[in-house]
Amino acid sequence: MPDPRTVTLAEVRATLDAAYPPALAEDWDTGIGLTCGDPAQPVGTVLLAVDVDPVTVDEAVEVGADLLLTHHPLLFRPVQSVAADTAKGRLIHRLIRGGVAHLAAHTNADRAAGGVNDALAAALGLTDTRPVAPADADPALGLGRIGTLAAPTTARAFAAAIAAALPATVTGARLAGDPDRRIRRVAVCGGSGGSLLSTVSGAGVDAFVTSDLGHHVAQEYVSGGDDRPVLVDVAHWAGEWPWLPVAAALLERELGVRAVVSERRTDPWTARA
Template sequence: MFARGETVIQIMERLAPKHYAEPDDKIGLQVGTLRKEVSKVLVALDVTPEVVAEAAEIGAELIIAHHAVIYRPLAHLQTDTPAGSLAADLLRNDIAVYIAHTNLDSAEGGMNDWMAEALGLEGRNVLREAHTDKLYKLAVFVPESHQAKVRDALFAAGAGWIGNYSHCSFNVAGTGTFMPREGSDPYIGKQGKIESASEIRIETIVPQSVRKAVIAAMLKAHPYEEVAYDLYSMDLKGRSFGLGRVGKLPADESLDEFAERVKRAFDVPFVRVVGEGDKRIRKVAVLGGSGSRFIKNAMFAGADVLVTGDIDYHTAHDAAVAGLALVDPGHNAEKIMKRKVADWLQQHLDDQGYATQAVASRVNTEPFRLK
């Protein structure tokens, strides 16, 4: 059985919730419809004519990309323009396009964590905090016979985390009473008769990012026709998410040695470097995409070097004067997301029993070449 497009995106948004996105970022469904079965998903960094042709060739009904296909407002969709032609190709082949951009950048286990891992950084923290996951307390009343099944479903959906501890819950035994009325189909008892049942009140913590998934999993695992549960917000601070990561190398190395590490990590033929080659590097800030405006964040974090793309001339001078080294592998270094997202999606599609395939694009969308 193939997953419907809506289901694929529900799974994707468990990795990169939409509310993690920066204000006014162009994310979500941009072209086509999700109201269809999807046999293949193509994961791409950019949506170019070559990527659309690749999707059509392999029979993909959905492209999940990092960079928006519609970023600036379109005054028209004339098919003899690049934007219009691209949209026409997508619609002609019935290929939908969904964008996960800064929400994927900020997500735990997303773009910036993948880049930090590729560089071998340890003890990672967020470079610039942008979002703190709101916490909720969930209390649900479950018959004793199903308490383990419901708890397992809650934990599997992402509930029960307190700091570095998982599977956290509090369980209290009690007696529930109810009267099934006309039109009901009770799991326990008969219509018109007051019933009582030995139940367990399960309490656990639910982050906002997985709230919908947790509630859905609880309702599916619960045997009652009508589930009694409470969900209320808490003042406690949840996990922090944001753009960029800061961490340390296992051992210090020269800036020139570190530049070679960056080239290997992101499979790029060259990098631009600001700073003396023998400068010692240990603490590293990394931010996928264009990170010129994060120079001060890297300095405040005590980083020896910032790894990011699209560094402009004047920003490079400012960093040099401030003593912050820079390594620029280019914006296309974010291509690391193609295989990572495809593998993550495939695992979760498989876990849910879907035959849908997630495929990493083979198209190189780097627009620059060296002469």
């Protein structure tokens, strides 16, 4: 195992690129890879989080991280300035002043084997998984995962189990459809998976777990026929968090660096009345 004092940022990036190839990213995805940092700098500690925001940037500095690895990019939408009086600029200045590099693995980590969707499927107890939408070049890669529960359950009980398996949020797990429906085959998509609704309709699954489903989308979908799966909507942050320990274990195993998983909730919803 390499001495973590000799591991460079370039080596960390190469390890992550091998596990979550940038070529797998969706065409529209931007901001993946290295946002800031010197590839030659040594990396001894990595903080992993879903989001790069003031909470996780401060945590990275607090734990002495040399790299903040997040699922969501910092510069996903174009900006004209990274001056310190802008929201994005403040984060970048804070990172640089603290000696913390930033790297994002976004839809490339979604589509990769062992990435975000495999981690979510494993967290929910699914076995014999395959992609919902396989990549053209390799049917083992692609968006979402379909798998089987060890034993059938009801939709109501399954939603409760999901809420217990994922990090707690104020919204929990919301169910659309018949609460008493029998659930055995399940499709999941970490993050915003509404684009896969038509695909899972014909996939022979009983439930689809994803995030960010709107009122009209969910209403029209579940009213489209009893053969359609019930929908379980979880917080975007919670559905992608299970990947962090997986990526942390990869970095520790391959590079010998210290990998710290952030448990600070960056879900934007902070209370429910």
